[in-house]
Amino acid sequence: CSCTLLSAANSQNCAKSYLHVPMRLYKSIQSKTKFYRLVAVSFGLLCILQVVLNISLRIHLYHYVQQGWMYFPTTLYYVSSSKNSWFAGRKDCQQRGADLVIINSKEEQNFTGQFHTNTWIGLSMSQNEKTWKWVDGTPLIHSYWKPGEPNNYNGINEDCVELQSRSLKKHWNDLFCGHSLFWICEKKIIF
Numbered sequence: 001c002s003c004t005l006l007s008a009a010n011s012q013n014c015a016k017s018y019l020h021v022p023m024r025l026y027k028s029i030q031s032k033t034k035f036y037r038l039v040a041v042s043f044g045l046l047c048i049l050q051v052v053l054n055i056s057l058r059i060h061l062y063h064y065v066q067q068g069w070m071y072f073p074t075t076l077y078y079v080s081s082s083k084n085s086w087f088a089g090r091k092d093c094q095q096r097g098a099d100l101v102i103i104n105s106k107e108e109q110n111f112t113g114q115f116h117t118n119t120w121i122g123l124s125m126s127q128n129e130k131t132w133k134w135v136d137g138t139p140l141i142h143s144y145w146k147p148g149e150p151n152n153y154n155g156i157n158e159d160c161v162e163l164q165s166r167s168l169k170k171h172w173n174d175l176f177c178g179h180s181l182f183w184i185c186e187k188k189i190i191f
């Protein structure tokens with residue numbers, strides 16, 4: 001509005017309205033500043049949390065690496081340095097707070113197949129259901145059997161599974177559970 005043509009009363013109101021505009025603007029800027037400050041503080045706290053989590057993860061991993069575990073995205077693996085039966089291998093893994101490895105992907109298959117020529121994995125024949133089951137009770141869906149396997153060779157109950165890395169093919173073979181092989185334990189990292 002223009003104050004020049006207004007009465008005294010109107011002129012006062014007009015002056016007030018001119019005062020109100022900067023006040024509203026000031027309040028709006030103030031509330032925006034508070035919002036941005038809150039965002040900045042939250043972001044800072046998130047960064048600190050990230051750093052703390054990162055350090056705690058490294059300390060946690062270092063502790064396991066010291067005990068002979070290897071890290072492969074989100075999972076720790078322990079490769080035995082001695083041979084034993086499938087059941088003894090599994091017991092060793094359980095004593096380490098883990099279990100025999102479950103092969104969930106081709107990448108995991110390739111990773112676990114690089115240590116020994118023959119290695120027990122966490123797959124065996126369920127005696128109740130007569131189907132292949134992983135150590136966590138899940139059924140076998142994606143398999144990497146060697147051609148001709150599983151075969152209960154020579155009529156022997158081959159109820160446990162080894163990962164063979166001969167010729168870098170990394171295939172599976174069913175085998176008598178009492179055979180002495182190396183084994184691999186797997187442990188998911190939970191934070």
Ligand SMILES: [Ca+2]
Nearest residue numbers: 102103104186
């Ligand atoms: Ca796995």
Ligand SMILES: [Ca+2]
Nearest residue numbers: 151152173174
């Ligand atoms: Ca076989």
